[in-house]
Amino acid sequence: MKIKLVEFAKLTSTNDYLKENYESLPSFTLVRTDFQTSGRGQFDRKWVSSKGKNLLFSLLLKDVPFDQITHIKEWVKSSLFASFGKLGLDAYFKEPNDFYTNEKKLCGILIETKNNEERFEYIIIGVGVNVNQILFRDFKATSILKETKKQVDVRKVLSIIVNNLLENYFG
Structure with a gap:
């Protein structure tokens, strides 16, 4: 499996970009941006992020059997757990789609x-x-x-997550 990376300085939303362009993109396209003007979470809750300070990305999977959705959710969760561990964080998952550490939200996931x-x-x-x-x-x-008192390069965090996704891929 190979991931195709597409990066932008600014988008309305990485999920929206993939929804609008999925037909012309291959499966395993990952879109990352420095800033989202209309980032959102579950139930259309607004996701506000300072420009260039956070990792904002979406991954496209195409032509997936219905029975794979649970495996995909677990794959993403386990890959993120492993990534946060490598970054020195003790994170936990809070249903339906968030990672927390020290009772504070660290990461959100939106699957569409x-x-x-x-x-x-x-x-x-x-x-x-x-x-x-x-x-x-x-x-x-x-x-x-x-949490760590250390500034981390956003692309380094992306690299750690992508490597964990590739290592843990079940397909």
């Missing part, structure tokens, strides 16, 4: 799908990881920097 009668045409896995952001408006959140 489109299906036909036979299978998922696409599964888009959006991930937002608070990396170097320090201030969070009216929200109990944290970042890798706040």
